[in-house]
Amino acid sequence: MLDWKSLHKTIDGADRILLSTHENPDGDGLGSACAMYHYLQGQGKDCRIIHISELPFEYEFLNTGQAIETYNADIHNEWISQVDLALIFDVGDYRRTRQIGEELASNNIHIVNIDHHPDLSDGRFADNFINMEAAATGEMVYDFLKAVNVYMTKEIAEGIYTGIVTDTGSFSYSNTNQKCHHIAVECIEAGVNTYQIYQSVYENRSKGRVALLGLIINKIEYNKTGELAWFTIDKSMMAQVNANQTDVDGFTDFVRKIRGVEVAVMIVEKDNNTCRVNFRSKGKYIINGIAKSLGGGGHKLAAGAEAQGSLDEVLQSVLSSTRASIEEQNRKII
Numbered sequence: 001m002l003d004w005k006s007l008h009k010t011i012d013g014a015d016r017i018l019l020s021t022h023e024n025p026d027g028d029g030l031g032s033a034c035a036m037y038h039y040l041q042g043q044g045k046d047c048r049i050i051h052i053s054e055l056p057f058e059y060e061f062l063n064t065g066q067a068i069e070t071y072n073a074d075i076h077n078e079w080i081s082q083v084d085l086a087l088i089f090d091v092g093d094y095r096r097t098r099q100i101g102e103e104l105a106s107n108n109i110h111i112v113n114i115d116h117h118p119d120l121s122d123g124r125f126a127d128n129f130i131n132m133e134a135a136a137t138g139e140m141v142y143d144f145l146k147a148v149n150v151y152m153t154k155e156i157a158e159g160i161y162t163g164i165v166t167d168t169g170s171f172s173y174s175n176t177n178q179k180c181h182h183i184a185v186e187c188i189e190a191g192v193n194t195y196q197i198y199q200s201v202y203e204n205r206s207k208g209r210v211a212l213l214g215l216i217i218n219k220i221e222y223n224k225t226g227e228l229a230w231f232t233i234d235k236s237m238m239a240q241v242n243a244n245q246t247d248v249d250g251f252t253d254f255v256r257k258i259r260g261v262e263v264a265v266m267i268v269e270k271d272n273n274t275c276r277v278n279f280r281s282k283g284k285y286i287i288n289g290i291a292k293s294l295g296g297g298g299h300k301l302a303a304g305a306e307a308q309g310s311l312d313e314v315l316q317s318v319l320s321s322t323r324a325s326i327e328e329q330n331r332k333i334i
């Protein structure tokens with residue numbers, strides 16, 4: 001049981017509060033920050049949600065009152081230097097806050113981590129609220145608000161519901177449980193329009209994203225058993241269909257859905273000799289160990305890393321470590 005009362009105390013003692021999540025934010029990071037923002041606003045706090053990335057179009061519905069801002073050093077650094085407290089949601093790895101995290105650290109700001117990933121903060125957080133059993137960080141924000149008897153407004157509920165619905169794949173992944181459904185019911189009672197959120201998140205794909213999916217579909221490769229499937233996306237493919245980094249979200253899940261595939265791997269070429277690597281597993285194999293060996297991390301069945309090297313180099317090293325991990329886990333199963 002996390003000591004939510006102590007978080008309440010910390011928040012109580014702070015006037016100016018920054019909320020943020022990881023780069024390329026997802027529904028859980030955004031929804032958690034928004035839910036907490038609306039609570040803090042109700043408490044009269046001077047708070048802002050500032051992310052390093054642009055707000056993805058499909059999450060625009062969360063941006064009531066234009067509360068979500070994209071980081072700009074000229075606009076934000078002075079404000080950030082004077083915050084009393086920073087709440088970071090769903091980050092997985094502190095480095096994924098990029099310049100915002102660096103700015104907070106260099107100003108010695110009290111940083112609190114609220115997350116359902118293992119802590120990869122290198123000691124940067126003053127307080128850690130980690131619950132790896134939680135299906136979503138949104139569920140943890142719900143736990144906090146319940147622990148301190150907060151009335152759930154529609155705006156708070158929208159953030160929590162978005163976190164849970166996206167991190168459970170619309171209540172379909174293995175992390176879905178009774179509690180997720182119970183919270184969902186409470187959110188609906190608070191006025192959340194679930195169909196509207198579903199349409200915004202899942203029926204709002206950019207043409208670039210669909211065109212990019214078209215390019216990868218015939219490039220999916222499999223190992224001999226068909227349990228491991230992988231594909232790569234290079235910069236020229238992205239440019240060809242005018243896609244951006246967030247357009248690739250969900251592709252690894254798409255490949256995991258193929259019959260017989262247990263582990264799906266996506267490798268995306270980024271700048272500066274780095275590649276983004278994503279792993280998804282159906283459950284037979286645990287894949288966050290592989291992500292960790294590449295300097296990343298994540299959940300047992302959904303993890304990722306940023307690896308140094310060319311697309312080809314990263315592909316070779318990822319495939320060999322993934323194959324080795326699958327073989328090792330098979331030996332253990334037998």
Ligand SMILES: [Mn+2]
Pocket residue numbers: 028029090116135136137167
């Ligand atoms: Mn999450």
